[in-house]
Amino acid sequence: MNTATPIQSVSGLPLPLSRAVRDAAPQPFSELVDLQFDRPGLISLAAGLVDYDTLPGAGIAPLVADLLADADSAKAALQYGPTVGFPAFRQQLYDHLAALDNASPGDYPGTPDDLVVTTGSQELLNLIGDSLLDRGDIVIAGWPSYFVYMTALTTFGATIRGVDLDEHGLVPEKLDRLLSGLYAAGQMRRVKFVYVVSYHQNPTGITLSTGRRRQLFDIVRHYSEKSGQRILIVEDAAYRELTYEGDPPASIKSLDTENQYVALCQTFSKPFSPGLKTGYGLLPAGLVDPVKLCKDGRDFGSSNFNQHVISRAMTAGVYDEQVGVLRKAYAQKINAALEALGEHLGGVDGITWTVPTGGLYVWLTLPESIDTGRQGPLFERALDEGVLYVPGDYCYPNDPTRETPKHLIRLAVGVPNTEQIQEGVARLGKAVRQALD
Ligand SMILES: Cc1ncc(COP(=O)(O)O)c(C=O)c1O
Structure with missing residues (x-):
């Protein structure tokens, strides 16, 4: 390659x-x-x-000045924070994801406890790999896909299987055929997740259509039930908020009402500032603890200061x-x-x-x-x-x-x-x- x-x-x-x-x-x-x-x-x-x-230097400067001018908020931001992000920020991000999907927080998959904050979404993608992949496991991804993650997956010893895209995104029939073949070959235990960049994909710019989102979700659930273990969808929505006009389709995550199958990964790098290197994800049941365990051993938390800055930017409307x-x-x-x-x-x-x-x-x-x-x-x-x-x-x-x-x-x-x-x-x-x- x-x-x-x-x-x-x-x-x-x-x-x-x-x-x-x-x-x-x-x-x-x-x-x-x-x-x-x-x-x-x-x-x-x-x-x-x-x-x-x-x-957004001009927008962020007064927020940082205010944060540091107050003794209490300065101390809170300059100290270590919890491994998965400080609680009020996780709540804010959960509410933000619900709002992006035009849902009320009370009617959205998971809870703020299923939300983790990481050092960019790249770290989250890698922590998901850490949590799920053994050597020889299979990850299914778009053909083509976001190449930095594809290369990172090689360090886990994962085998990647590519599924074609057309102008509506990943082709469900091809995913179905691949999974059916893997099932017939007795390989399902190895299949851990399907990686999908669901909006304005890197590298093609293609957005997965609304109908395809449902089809993909149903296929993954079907083969999970058939094989007796969950196959996840890792939905990378890095470019979601950079839709030029109008609302893009609701996330695949929004279909996951029981919070079982979809890890929705987002970032502040693309819609705000990559220098703040802050990402976040809403994870399906059972994945937060392993991700936290891996992160505990790596860095026991991403920049707490940056989280406080972003939190203020969201509250003040600077982010929007x-x-x-x-x-x-x-x-x-x-x-x-x-x-x-x-x-x-x-x-x-x-x-x-x-x-x-x-x-x-x-x-x-x-x-x-x-x-x-x-x-x-x-x-x-x-x-x-x-x-x-x-x-x-x-x-x-x-x-x-x-x-x-x-x-x-x-x-x-x-x-x-x-x-x-x-x-x-x-x-x-x-x-x-x-x-x-
Ligand atoms: C599709 C996609 N996902 C994730 C990332 C990771 O970005 P970050 O770690 O800065 O959030 C990128 C960066 O280019 C990307 O293109």
Whole structure:
């Protein structure tokens, strides 16, 4: 799947690295970050970072000043907090999730006790892996998927099985077929969860449709009951609040009225500030304690100070205001990317792209004859033109039963401004047209 250099021994006596590290696939994006710094003038349509110009410094500054000006609140925020987050914040987040699903807190799956706060949603995803996965266990994920987590899963020794997406998200019939095959092969004990990025997916920008949410939920419940153990849905809703206009579909979690099957993971990184690195999740019955146990042994709690800052931002309306600002900013940026794609690659045979309704990503499909990979001719050509993209093959999990497609590209609009996006797409268009000649 990826071509970055694996971890190697250095000179001197060997360092006896863990099996987890030896088996881990390298994270390919670190090389892309290096490339960006090595080449001034390069426009990065690769970086998953958020927009710089809208970061909410001005909104947060008075909240931090107030927090520290009062002796009691300063002490509360500067001390360690509970491992899973301070109780009033967990309640606030639970209420927030209910509100996003247009439900009243009294009528929503689980309780605030099922909610955990973590160091970004990445930590939560990894804690779920810690809690559920033994070597050889199976995780089912979108094909393609959020590549950082896919690579992280390799450290758990998990086998990943990919399920195709179409324009409505993960295809339920394909999930059903895969689970049916695993059941017939006596593999169900190994199947631990289905990982779904349910809104404006990284890398495709695709949102799982309302109907598909119900189908996915029913399939997972069906095979759980059939095999006598729960298969979970890990619903990663990192980009949920960055829907440009109107309300996105209700979460898969909202269907989980008995709080049995869905771990809903969200983050403040994308809709507010990644520097605060705070994520949270509403977990199904039985998962909070194992996650807490793992977190107790790792860091016994995420930044308490940051939680207090975010809590104040939510209460003061600063959070909602920022979400509104970002929705507008990203809508403009995505429009700039889509218009530029139309201008520079529109009407070319075999070239299509997704039209996201939120988030940061556009997924570009090129004719199969064009290898977009790191070692392929297009990548170097694009670098020579001065634009960086994420090769699509980085986004496919390492499913031993499938061959990775090589003709796709992830474009991200987080960092560049609209002019840079237009210029970046123009450069990419030039490189693609050269590759087609
Ligand atoms: C789909 C998805 N999930 C989770 C994360 C993790 O973000 P964080 O740990 O900052 O919450 C990211 C970051 O890019 C992401 O794209």
